[in-house]
Amino acid sequence: MNQSTKYKAQRTTDGRESMKDQIVVYEKPTCTKCREMDRFLRESGVDFSKVNYYLEPLGKKKLTELIAKMKIKPRDLLRKSEPVYRELGLAKAEFTDDEIISLMVKHPDLIQRPIVERGSKAILGRPTENVKELL
Numbered sequence: 001m002n003q004s005t006k007y008k009a010q011r012t013t014d015g016r017e018s019m020k021d022q023i024v025v026y027e028k029p030t031c032t033k034c035r036e037m038d039r040f041l042r043e044s045g046v047d048f049s050k051v052n053y054y055l056e057p058l059g060k061k062k063l064t065e066l067i068a069k070m071k072i073k074p075r076d077l078l079r080k081s082e083p084v085y086r087e088l089g090l091a092k093a094e095f096t097d098d099e100i101i102s103l104m105v106k107h108p109d110l111i112q113r114p115i116v117e118r119g120s121k122a123i124l125g126r127p128t129e130n131v132k133e134l135l
Helices: 032-043 060-070 083-087 097-106 128-134
Strands: 005-007 023-027 048-052 115-118 121-124
Touching: 023 032, 032 128, 060 097, 060 115, 060 121, 115 128, 121 128
Parallel strands: 023 048
Antiparallel strands: 005 048, 023 115, 115 121
């Protein structure tokens, strides 16, 4: 079952989705920063979809794509405060980018959030103001 949620979707007069529909927020709903992003986008009147990546896991291909769109290294997306980060010994530099991505897919708690995607760009939505460059 598709768990993503779409807010205020609008279509242009010829039936195409407007640019605003292309915003997708990848989140954990209980995350404080994710809730702040939701509130910020709603108050800004922006159309967006949300994907709870705990219910709809990010595959390796999608996560790799998001990292490329953010123009960061996979290591930059790691949540270093998570117990699983320490358990897996991720502070060591010997993990390849591919290994780090595979571990984030297997352990979604390792992924910083929210990730906001629009077309060919994506940003990490912390702080929330970062998303302004996509609007």
